[in-house]
Amino acid sequence: MKDVRILHGELAPGPAMTAFSAAHPESGGIVSFLGKVRPDGDVEALELKHYAPLTLKGMEELADEALTRWPLDGILLHHRTGAMKPGDPIVLVAAAARHRRDAFEAADFAMDHLKSDAWFWKREKRADGWHWIEPRAQDHSDLARWT
Amino acid sequence: MKDVRILHGELAPGPAMTAFSAAHPESGGIVSFLGKVRPDGDVEALELKHYAPLTLKGMEELADEALTRWPLDGILLHHRTGAMKPGDPIVLVAAAARHRRDAFEAADFAMDHLKSDAWFWKREKRADGWHWIEPRAQDHSDLARWT
Amino acid sequence: MAVKLVFLGKLADLAGAPEKDVPGPLDWHGLLAALPGPLGEAINGERIKLAVNGAVLPDKTALAAEDGDEIALLPPVSGG
Amino acid sequence: MAVKLVFLGKLADLAGAPEKDVPGPLDWHGLLAALPGPLGEAINGERIKLAVNGAVLPDKTALAAEDGDEIALLPPVSGG
Numbered sequence: 001m002k003d004v005r006i007l008h009g010e011l012a013p014g015p016a017m018t019a020f021s022a023a024h025p026e027s028g029g030i031v032s033f034l035g036k037v038r039p040d041g042d043v044e045a046l047e048l049k050h051y052a053p054l055t056l057k058g059m060e061e062l063a064d065e066a067l068t069r070w071p072l073d074g075i076l077l078h079h080r081t082g083a084m085k086p087g088d089p090i091v092l093v094a095a096a097a098r099h100r101r102d103a104f105e106a107a108d109f110a111m112d113h114l115k116s117d118a119w120f121w122k123r124e125k126r127a128d129g130w131h132w133i134e135p136r137a138q139d140h141s142d143l144a145r146w147t
Numbered sequence: 148m149k150d151v152r153i154l155h156g157e158l159a160p161g162p163a164m165t166a167f168s169a170a171h172p173e174s175g176g177i178v179s180f181l182g183k184v185r186p187d188g189d190v191e192a193l194e195l196k197h198y199a200p201l202t203l204k205g206m207e208e209l210a211d212e213a214l215t216r217w218p219l220d221g222i223l224l225h226h227r228t229g230a231m232k233p234g235d236p237i238v239l240v241a242a243a244a245r246h247r248r249d250a251f252e253a254a255d256f257a258m259d260h261l262k263s264d265a266w267f268w269k270r271e272k273r274a275d276g277w278h279w280i281e282p283r284a285q286d287h288s289d290l291a292r293w294t
Numbered sequence: 295m296a297v298k299l300v301f302l303g304k305l306a307d308l309a310g311a312p313e314k315d316v317p318g319p320l321d322w323h324g325l326l327a328a329l330p331g332p333l334g335e336a337i338n339g340e341r342i343k344l345a346v347n348g349a350v351l352p353d354k355t356a357l358a359a360e361d362g363d364e365i366a367l368l369p370p371v372s373g374g
Numbered sequence: 375m376a377v378k379l380v381f382l383g384k385l386a387d388l389a390g391a392p393e394k395d396v397p398g399p400l401d402w403h404g405l406l407a408a409l410p411g412p413l414g415e416a417i418n419g420e421r422i423k424l425a426v427n428g429a430v431l432p433d434k435t436a437l438a439a440e441d442g443d444e445i446a447l448l449p450p451v452s453g454g
Contacts, residue, residue: 014165021160021181025234028185031178031254033247034168035374038175048374051302051366053348079374087172091374100180100258101289107178108251114374115247121303122372132304133372142248182454195454198382198446200428226454238454261454268383269452279384280452 001074002063006056011080011089020076020094027073029100031107033093039086045125048090050081055119062113066095069109070102077110081120112142148221149210153203158227158236167223167241174220176247178254180240186233192272195237197228202266209260213242216256217249224257228267259289295361299328303369305342308333318361325357325365336369343368375441379408383449385422388413398441405437405445416449423448 001023013034021030037046050056063075076094084090091114095106116139123132148170160181168177184193197203210222223241231237238261242253263286270279296315306312309329316328326334336342344354345366351357359365376395386392389409396408406414416422424434425446431437439445 012165013168014161017164017179017181018159018161021183021236025183026186028183030181030183032164032181033251034164034177034179035247036168036172036175036177038245039173048372049302049306051300051345051368053364054345054350054366054368057348089168098185099285100182100262104180104251104255111247116371116373118371118374119368120372120374121369123303132307132369134370135373138246139373195452196382196386198380198425198448200444201425201430201446201448204428263453264451265454266448266451267454268449270383279387279449281450282453286453 002060002067003074003076003078004056004059004063005078006050006052006059007078007080008082011078011092013089013092016076016078016092017094020074020096024073024096026098027096027103028098029103030094030096031100031103033091033107033111034089035091035111037084037086037088037090042126043086043124044127046084046086046090047123047125047130048081048084049121049123051119058119059114062110062118066106066110070095070097070106071099072097072102072106075106075110077114079114079118079120109146112139112146115139116143149207149214150221150223150225151203151206151210152225153197153199153206154225154227155229158225158239160236160239163223163225163239164241167221167243171220171243173245174243174250175245176250177241177243178247178250180238180254180258181236182238182258184231184233184235184237189273190233190271191274193231193233193237194270194272194277195228195231196268196270198266205266206261209257209265213253213257217242217244217253218246219244219249219253222253222257224261226261226265226267256293259286259293262286263290297359297361298364300364300366302366303372305333305336305367305369308336318359318363320357320359320365322355322357337367341370377439377441378444379405380444380446382446383452385413385416385447385449388416398439398443400437400439400445402435402437417447421450
């Protein structure tokens with residue numbers, strides 16, 4: 001089961017996890033990753049832009065790739081877009097599997113791809129205005145683990 | 148921040164994750180693992196026994212060990228005890244960190260230890276009665292990854 | 295009907311708007327001609343990709359868009 | 375006052391009860407004497423550990439418990 005969404009409003013991880021768990025009563029383990037806007041330095045706000053024809057399609061393909069690589073019962077990819085503040089949830093990934101190692105690896109894989117390889121454009125507002133962001137070197141090396 | 152509990156009643160992962168996330172607004176990433184009683188074969192019920200002076204102390208020490216090994220903002224270990232049915236949540240682990248790799252590794256580490264090294268005794272009820280369970284070989288090899 | 299250009303990320307700042315309609319048909323040289331100044335220079339750079347109707351072009355200079363098509367101008371992604 | 379024995383896991387099945395009080399003081403030979411039959415045999419096995427007041431004994435044959443102490447008899451854990 002694939003549950004892939006781009007959210008224009010709030011991401012509420014608790015209810016999303018409750019629903020995902022209820023949808024997979026047969027799964028022995030569910031691993032989730034919740035990413036939040038980090039209160040780094042003087043970042044006042046963050047805006048994420050997407051382009052639906054590419055962004056959603058890319059997330060669907062990422063979910064399919066994870067389902068192909070690991071024996072999963074289900075995968076969830078929810079990503080916020082639009083304006084956010086430090087501390088706001090921005091991404092939730094969850095993988096349900098019979099065995100926990102598969103769930104851990106699939107969630108880790110999905111996050112590494114979403115962080116550096118997904119069709120999102122991000123800008124941060126600091127005291128001196130808005131700045132467009134590119135992935136960190138760490139994100140690229142994380143991604144290279146899976147190739 | 149350490150949140151270590153042995154639960155005698157229901158484990159509700161959604162609300163627990165919402166509270167843990169709210170307690171760590173500064174964390175960029177939170178990884179969770181939810182383990183549920185697997186509906187394997189003819190298992191009708193499962194009972195987990197613990198011995199509080201050892202079990203809770205051992206879980207506290209495990210949380211401390213994770214906090215020592217990784218730069219975490221917080222760790223949560225909640226474990227059910229008592230009688231459960233297939234599909235019931237039995238364990239919830241969560242790790243909050245500035246960087247997601249630390250959170251993934253700490254949650255993985257905590258689960259490997261809880262699965263094979265924690266002071267719990269488990270028995271399963273099948274058609275022919277109750278059977279005491281010992282860890283799977285896989286659990287022992289998972290644990291050996293961390294030494 | 296026209297060809298719709300969609301500017302993503304910092305390209306929207308350079309364009310001064312998220313979208314622009316230009317008359318079709320439109321090839322690569324027509325696109326550059328329709329986007330003079332810093333925007334045209336940016337798009338010429340190898341890190342900018344083009345997608346037509348949601349499909350990324352392997353070679354953006356092979357662009358061939360008709361009226362009704364949507365061209366997305368894609369700077370490097372930030373990731374999520 | 376007495377020494378309280380707490381039987382965990384399958385040892386509770388063998389004992390027929392989760393707990394038993396025995397008079398103190400109690401050493402290893404006294405414990406074996408207090409638990410005849412299959413329970414005593416099981417406890418003699420190397421996979422069974424003892425804890426006194428929540429501290430696992432490195433050498434269970436060095437047991438030395440007084441009235442008021444709690445001895446836990448621990449079979450191999452199942453994990454969580």
